[in-house]
Amino acid sequence: MKPRDRLRIAVQKSGRLSDASQDLLSRCGLRFRHSRDKLFCFGESLAIDLLLVRDDDIPGLIADGVCDLGIVGRNVLAEQECAAQLRGETPAFEELRSLGFGRCRLSIALPQELDYDGASSLDGLRIATTYPALTTQWLKSEGVDAKVVVLSGSVEIAPKLGTADAICDLVSTGATLQANQLREAIGILESEAVLAGSTTAPKGERGELMELLLRRIEGVIQVRESKLVLLHAPRASVDGIARLLPNGQRPTITSIEGSPDEVALQAVCHGTITWQHLEDMKRAGASAMLVLPVEKMLA
Template sequence: MSARDRLRIAIQKSGRLSDASLDLLARCGLTFRRSRDKLFCFGETLAVDLLLVRDDDVPNMIAEGVCDLGIVGRNVLDEQFLAAGCAGQPAGFRELRALGFGRCRLALAVPQEFQYVEPAQLGGKRIATTYPNLLAKWLERAGVDAGIVSLSGSVEIAPRLGTADFICDLVSSGATLAANQLKEAAVVLESEAVLAAGATLPGDERGELIDMLLRRIDGVIQVRASKLVMWHSPRSALEEITRLLPNGPRPTVTSIEGLENEVAVQAICNEAITWQHLEDMKRAGARQMLVLPVEQMLA
């Protein structure tokens, strides 16, 4: 392949999504060799290279064709998508897959003494945020006319400085809000890391690589909570035991030599298996139960 036939993926060079993005790609079987400036990673196992950039730059790099895919927070992607629409331009990028990590929420926060009940209370107030387009969309849907104060950082101190009455910012644990005498009042957007792509996917070798990568990503996401459950039981108890498992998966059943009514069973569960599940299965007749992690899965 020529250099540009290689698939390029932009990810955050540092921050809360960086390590998790690299881990996801490693679990998909990709290994990389970093350049000396640590801004480019050459793919060693597949023709897939990484660009390490600021998360705010990922959507535009996709739109401009500098890279083919990117891993970025939905909050960043949707904010820039709305910004492009406000400017009368096509965004040139879209969400391709939710990736299940980096979960947080863009939330409205108010002073702790303020008794928030409904969005109508925001009318005529000033709200500071680094996500003015997402906030404006939410306010429009709620039918509220409020002032939006766009800030590039330190949003949480705006009420204390008198530059805004409330804020709209990313919230994870809520500790930062509490430290600034604020409390969460309403969720504007549920966010997580997403795989972003251009408006149209490449029709050459890169498109084939994207299809393969998506299959692997789907497999990685599926096995995160998946467990292999194994047990022995009477054949007559099999239906009841299986029904106790999350989602009631169809098990693989093997006869045990020399024991006519005894079977060895294994089933893949795509949800967590708790101690209560095992206790219930034991009462239904299961024995010698094992719960094992699933490392890889490809449908």
């Protein structure tokens, strides 16, 4: 294979993760020119290109060195990792960091009329899934003797069709299960979109680009949940107020010209700042409180 000097990222072409994946990369300052076939996007702001593919192909593209990184559900990555292990192989891809969107769980669900009283309730059942490796591994770890029926889609209707007794499928709200008279019995994997990469990181220019991108992703994710809090407080109340700031970094304290007993306090906080937080700080002596969104952050 011809050596590449540009970094290449695989993302889902169209599906649940597509918009959020492209939004994350655009927040990292990446701009792309779309090709006519819309499968390859040339990076205009940095030497980072995009490949738009089906999510199932992403781990393989990383393993084969066609792409350096990919944005994919942990469920897909874990299934292919587990399948490789079951074949006695070591997967050449790994999860680098979670990205905080596309949250769901892989769960076993049963028809409403079947009771679930622990994993042994599944003994002797046929379980339909598109995640055979993860399902098989979980059943084995629980000592359950059940048959795994591999389907390529529409798993939720298998019990109604009589091709299986139960299913193991992705659940987010549970609405699909409910619509098919199924009940979630137990979750076997918590999932969200993750950044995946090769177990051997690229070197040279591509390696540097990858580090730059990882730092920017880190910043974008931190910013998403961060707020800048500004307030005034009597000097004596600063410690008490600082303790009330949710997940706050140590605040910066500055004096206010002409008010020797009062200071201005500024802190970046992670998580939600509720009205309750503000009212508690007011009771502790704070005034002139402002909560502002943070646009960019670089430590």
